[in-house]
Amino acid sequence: MQTLVLLMTLSIFLTGCFSSSFGPPGVPPVTPDPPGTPNPPPGQVPSSGKILGHVVMETLYKSRPLSASSVPGVVVKGATLAKPLADEGGPDYVDSEILARFQENTPQEEIHRIVESQGCHVKQVIDRTDIYVIGIPEREDPVYVAEDFEKNPQVKYAQPNWVGRVTEISDATLTLIPSDPDLSKQWAIEAMGVPYAWDKTTGSSGVKVAVIDTGVQVNHPDLAANIGPGYDFFNNTTYVTDYNGHGTHVAGIIGAIANNGRGIAGINWNVQIMPLKAADNSGQGYLDLPAIIQALYWAADNGADVVNMSFKISDSAIGANNAMDDAIDYAYSKGVTMVAAAGNDGNGRVVYPASHPKVIAVNAVSSDLSRPSWSNYGDGVDVTAPGDLVWSTWPGSTYAYASGTSMAAPQAAGVAALLIAQGIRGQENIRRILQETAMDLGAPGKDWTFGWGMVNAHAAVSGALITNMKVFAGDEDEISITPYSDMVNPKAGGFFEITGVPKGSWYIYGWIDVNNNGAVDFGDYFGRTSGKVVFNGGTLTDIKLLARPIVGSDTVYSLKLGED
Amino acid sequence: MFFARVFDSNKIVLFAILILVACVFVTGCSANAFRNLKVQVGASPIRVDGRNFQVFTVAALNTGEESIRLQFSSGMQFDFVVMSDDAEVWRWSYDKAFITMLTERDIDPDELVVYSVVWDGRDSEGRHVPPGEYRVFGEIVTKPKVTTDAVTFHWSGN
Numbered sequence: 204m205q206t207l208v209l210l211m212t213l214s215i216f217l218t219g220c221f222s223s224s225f226g227p228p229g230v231p232p233v234t235p236d237p238p239g240t241p242n243p244p245p246g247q248v249p250s251s252g253k254i255l256g257h258v259v260m261e262t263l264y265k266s267r268p269l270s271a272s273s274v275p276g277v278v279v280k281g282a283t284l285a286k287p288l289a290d291e292g293g294p295d296y297v298d299s300e301i302l303a304r305f306q307e308n309t310p311q312e313e314i315h316r317i318v319e320s321q322g323c324h325v326k327q328v329i330d331r332t333d334i335y336v337i338g339i340p341e342r343e344d345p346v347y348v349a350e351d352f353e354k355n356p357q358v359k360y361a362q363p364n365w366v367g368r369v370t371e372i373s374d375a376t377l378t379l380i381p382s383d384p385d386l387s388k389q390w391a392i393e394a395m396g397v398p399y400a401w402d403k404t405t406g407s408s409g410v411k412v413a414v415i416d417t418g419v420q421v422n423h424p425d426l427a428a429n430i431g432p433g434y435d436f437f438n439n440t441t442y443v444t445d446y447n448g449h450g451t452h453v454a455g456i457i458g459a460i461a462n463n464g465r466g467i468a469g470i471n472w473n474v475q476i477m478p479l480k481a482a483d484n485s486g487q488g489y490l491d492l493p494a495i496i497q498a499l500y501w502a503a504d505n506g507a508d509v510v511n512m513s514f515k516i517s518d519s520a521i522g523a524n525n526a527m528d529d530a531i532d533y534a535y536s537k538g539v540t541m542v543a544a545a546g547n548d549g550n551g552r553v554v555y556p557a558s559h560p561k562v563i564a565v566n567a568v569s570s571d572l573s574r575p576s577w578s579n580y581g582d583g584v585d586v587t588a589p590g591d592l593v594w595s596t597w598p599g600s601t602y603a604y605a606s607g608t609s610m611a612a613p614q615a616a617g618v619a620a621l622l623i624a625q626g627i628r629g630q631e632n633i634r635r636i637l638q639e640t641a642m643d644l645g646a647p648g649k650d651w652t653f654g655w656g657m658v659n660a661h662a663a664v665s666g667a668l669i670t671n672m673k674v675f676a677g678d679e680d681e682i683s684i685t686p687y688s689d690m691v692n693p694k695a696g697g698f699f700e701i702t703g704v705p706k707g708s709w710y711i712y713g714w715i716d717v718n719n720n721g722a723v724d725f726g727d728y729f730g731r732t733s734g735k736v737v738f739n740g741g742t743l744t745d746i747k748l749l750a751r752p753i754v755g756s757d758t759v760y761s762l763k764l765g766e767d
Numbered sequence: 768m769f770f771a772r773v774f775d776s777n778k779i780v781l782f783a784i785l786i787l788v789a790c791v792f793v794t795g796c797s798a799n800a801f802r803n804l805k806v807q808v809g810a811s812p813i814r815v816d817g818r819n820f821q822v823f824t825v826a827a828l829n830t831g832e833e834s835i836r837l838q839f840s841s842g843m844q845f846d847f848v849v850m851s852d853d854a855e856v857w858r859w860s861y862d863k864a865f866i867t868m869l870t871e872r873d874i875d876p877d878e879l880v881v882y883s884v885v886w887d888g889r890d891s892e893g894r895h896v897p898p899g900e901y902r903v904f905g906e907i908v909t910k911p912k913v914t915t916d917a918v919t920f921h922w923s924g925n
Contacts, residue, residue: 416866417866447842447866449842449866449868452868481864487842487844488839488841488842488843488844488865488866488868488870489842489843489860489863489864489865489866490842490863490864490865490866491862491863491864492862492863492864493862495864513866513867513868514841514842514864514865514866514867515841515864515865515867516863516864517843517858517860517861517862517863517864517865544867545867546840546841546867547840547841547867547868547869548840548841549840554867577840577869605868605869606868606869607840607841607866607867607868607869608867609866609867609868610868612867
């Protein structure tokens with residue numbers, strides 16, 4: 204088993220401005236470039252070809268999380284253009300100290316002896332690491348002192364304490380774990396990375412999500428506080444009693460009250476559910492089409508941001524739905540994001556209204572991330588979401604499992620509501636975010652089975668679009684990753700073509716610098732090929748890359764990093 | 768010897784035959800799933816406040832000794848279709864939407880399940896149909912779909 208130990212240090216060094224190519228070809232540096240050493244100007248590094256492949260952004264569901272003990276918290280040199288280095292004119296490193304790491308099992312006494320033999324002293328050991336901050340004599344150059352240290356075989360490495368701009372991650376907070384006891388039954392929450400999304404937002408009561416359905420138990424104790432005004436368009440009353448259960452289930456997925464010590468957690472802890480009933484009181488599972496149309500107009504006129512439509516309109520009526528088409532067009536013109544279920548017929552045709560181009564179509568995925576045999580599929584699917592055995596609220600102030608694309612659509616609608624809570628507007632913008640942050644399942648890129656992939660709430664609210672990923676060929680030492688190729692962005696679906704790749708052996712990296720701090724750290728999406736790719740020029744294809752989120756609560760500098 | 772030679776020289780053909788047999792078996796099993804479910808459609812006129820209506824009913828009786836589980840891919844469990852000659856005049860599901868949640872219904876031995884709807888004599892476009900002879904059949908929209916025979920009824924008009 205290959206073992207790679209990477210260290211993140213207190214300081215972050217950035218030795219040059221952003222360039223599309225770095226370092227001499229084929230000769231990865233083993234130590235950081237000295238400060239002030241310019242990167243080769245673009246165009247002067249001979250490039251030999253390109254590498255093609257596909258990258259998948261995963262949630263942490265069913266995969267080993269990149270936790271604090273395994274994060275490759277390294278700096279990508281020169282990767283950030285937007286932020287300046289240290290104050291102009293000042294030193295690029297702390298002039299009174301260096302950082303050093305010693306071989307494992309080196310006794311403390313021996314470390315102190317080595318340090319003092321250089322005329323230095325131990326200032327501190329960085330918390331939760333074995334990185335020593337070593338004070339050096341005045342007027343000594345840290346670069347040379349570090350070089351002297353590295354001559355000792357007991358010293359794993361030593362380096363100046365480069366002045367960086369980032370010493371902590373301001374947006375890496377503890378993942379919010381709500382107190383709802385049934386959270387463990389909600390596999391959908393974990394699958395879509397929702398708890399990590401909650402670090403960014405738990406929704407807003409200012410966001411209105413209309414649920415056109417069989418009604419909602421508005422006084423359900425796990426829903427009541429998140430229920431806004433609604434209407435029963437079949438019976439013409441403000442009472443929206445749910446005699447079926449479907450609407451209550453859908454509402455809970457979107458916005459069951461969270462962290463209340465009861466039941467489940469909705470995707471939105473705070474939201475305003477707009478219950479719009481379009482069913483009679485028989486409790487049967489059918490809705491009235493004219494009532495649906497009225498409800499859609501009403502939603503649009505009453506400020507709904509999102510409308511969830513977990514129903515299909517009868518096959519026989521498809522093609523004769525001008526009135527429904529008009530209602531969809533109207534709601535769209537009002538800025539409403541419409542999400543609908545793809546259907547449960549197990550065939551390759553998305554049902555109406557999900558098939559309408561202005562509606563986001565969602566089919567279902569099971570907890571093993573396969574398509575349930577009953578879930579529809581096809582070119583019309585935008586994204587997939589958990590729809591099998593979903594636990595949610597049910598009339599009688601209870602809870603129940605239910606399956607269907609009915610349960611998948613509100614997952615996507617719920618995440619859309621989180622996006623809107625963050626100030627994101629525009630239906631097509633939201634659709635694009637859902638698509639380009641999705642966890643690609645099945646065939647690479649968009650496919651008939653899963654559309655663009657499973658909704659990834661964490662990536663969506665983090666703005667971690669796959670098209671923003673930096674993909675490059677490079678190499679790394681224990682501190683830094685050095686790109687040796689152009690940095691390119693994958694196309695939607697994750698297909699990339701790295702250009703300017705010199706001959707040599709390279710890791711292929713994929714990285715979204717979510718917090719834009721130039722370091723691979725908490726909150727980012729990061730992936731690297733497990734081994735080096737031997738590139739002899741020309742074109743290399745079929746490189747597969749997985750990028751996963753780095754999560755946790757620690758600050759960058761305190762990380763000790765390793766990967767098996 | 769003959770079979771041995773066939774086996775040796777025609778493995779592909781044999782394999783294909785096995786697949787075919789398997790398919791027939793599976794299809795047969797599927798078809799047999801509801802062999803004890805007897806379905807019948809009925810049409811009954813009713814006049815209320817001077818207006819004519821037709822009540823359609825699908826009745827499904829479990830004649831077997833074991834419970835039958837009907838699984839539905841949506842909230843649509845049944846449908847009714849009115850025909851005039853070979854032309855479809857009205858379909859109950861035409862102006863409806865159905866929740867896209869999987870549902871089930873168990874029918875116990877000797878249990879009779881009934882689905883009923885009312886027809887007011889309008890076609891799917893909402894136009895009154897002329898008096899005359901019509902046929903109606905019902906469907907239970909499980910997998911595989913169970914369809915009744917059609918019965919003829921007289922529509923007196925409104």
